[in-house]
Amino acid sequence: xxxxxGILFNERNSRLIMAELTRHDPAHxxxxxxxxxRRVSRxxxxxxxxxxxxxxxxxxxxxxxxxxxxxxxxxxxxxxxxFVPLCCDGHGTLIVAIxxxxxxxxxxxxxxxxxxxxxxxxxxxxxxxxxxIVSGAVRRGASVWRGEFPS
Amino acid sequence: MxxxxxxxSGGSCAQVLSNGHIEELIETxxxxxxxxxxxxxSASRSDVRHAIDAVRLAHAQGQPSDLMSTIAGLHGAAExxxxxxxxxxxxxxxxxxxxxxxxxxxxxRLIAPTAFYASFERLHKLARVxxxxxxxxxxxxxxxxxxxxxxxxxxxxxxIQELVSxxxxxxxxxxxARLDYESWxxxxxxxFEL
Numbered sequence: 001x002x003x004x005x006g007i008l009f010n011e012r013n014s015r016l017i018m019a020e021l022t023r024h025d026p027a028h029x030x031x032x033x034x035x036x037x038r039r040v041s042r043x044x045x046x047x048x049x050x051x052x053x054x055x056x057x058x059x060x061x062x063x064x065x066x067x068x069x070x071x072x073x074x075x076x077x078x079x080x081x082x083f084v085p086l087c088c089d090g091h092g093t094l095i096v097a098i099x100x101x102x103x104x105x106x107x108x109x110x111x112x113x114x115x116x117x118x119x120x121x122x123x124x125x126x127x128x129x130x131x132x133i134v135s136g137a138v139r140r141g142a143s144v145w146r147g148e149f150p151s
Numbered sequence: 152m153x154x155x156x157x158x159x160s161g162g163s164c165a166q167v168l169s170n171g172h173i174e175e176l177i178e179t180x181x182x183x184x185x186x187x188x189x190x191x192x193s194a195s196r197s198d199v200r201h202a203i204d205a206v207r208l209a210h211a212q213g214q215p216s217d218l219m220s221t222i223a224g225l226h227g228a229a230e231x232x233x234x235x236x237x238x239x240x241x242x243x244x245x246x247x248x249x250x251x252x253x254x255x256x257x258x259x260r261l262i263a264p265t266a267f268y269a270s271f272e273r274l275h276k277l278a279r280v281x282x283x284x285x286x287x288x289x290x291x292x293x294x295x296x297x298x299x300x301x302x303x304x305x306x307x308x309x310x311i312q313e314l315v316s317x318x319x320x321x322x323x324x325x326x327x328a329r330l331d332y333e334s335w336x337x338x339x340x341x342x343f344e345l
Contacts, residue, residue, distance in 0.1 A: 024321060058258075091238075120253050
């Protein structure tokens with residue numbers, strides 16, 4: 001099973017990811033699951049997750065996180081589940097950055113806080129989620145302590 | 152990283168995306184957009200015919216033009232209503248694609264991938280005539296394209312995939328996003344000096 005950026009993907013999803021990565025670059029067919037984290041770029045890996053789930057991938061999102069949306073969410077849950085609400089499109093849609101498209105937790109958490117919005121997920125890097133959470137919290141003036149925020 | 156392979160010469164690149172190919176792709180974009188506009192009941196065939204004439208004339212004069220926004224203008228929408236009319240039409244056109252490109256408000260704020268454009272000059276020319284900027288290019292393995300017209304973005308994405316695959320022997324991942332009218336005009340000005 002593939003482990004990437006601290007996320008362990010199950011056997012089925014690992015096979016799907018390997019097939020997508022091999023379509024992207026035939027040389028990846030030689031990789032074992034445990035080699036993926038070291039040999040595949042984060043951009044390619046996260047793009048593969050996005051494609052498998054019919055989602056868009058964006059490599060930079062942290063700068064575009066609206067503080068008011070961030071404030072309505074539980075920082076611990078966002079950190080644990082690796083997601084962050086980014087912005088509204090003005091037509092009732094909330095754009096949410098996620099890392100693991102197979103996790104249902106972000107939608108469940110956001111649906112209770114933003115019932116008026118249709119949630120649209122986009123995939124990004126785990127590091128972008130961390131940056132967005134920390135910068136959002138700092139903008140709000142929250143104290144940063146290790147138990148709550150990503151390192 | 153996949154950027155280590157030597158670039159093709161300008162001549163080789165021109166072979167895969169000649170001026171003739173670019174003109175064909177403009178026509179393909181016009182035809183597919185026209186079909187989608189009619190299919191989604193966004194415009195009558197008569198309106199589409201008039202708009203196509205205007206778009207072809209603009210292209211012939213060296214001024215890139217988009218059929219969807221031309222239709223919005225023909226329907227009498229003026230600024231700032233034009234922005235709303237374009238977004239409504241764009242959402243309808245997006246519904247004809249699978250997966251349907253989403254409107255991403257911040258896509259217009261990403262930094263232009265100048266190195267990618269420098270490396271693929273013909274793709275920059277194609278992006279210019281399709282009015283579909285490349286919004287990011289990460290080590291050529293993951294590339295993002297956006298436009299107000301999702302069909303134009305989709306066509307550019309297909310061509311990028313083809314040309315990058317030929318040069319680097321990898322099939323890049325393509326993200327396609329919709330831009331709001333304001334971001335679209337801003338990005339086309341920034342990327343293509345229009």
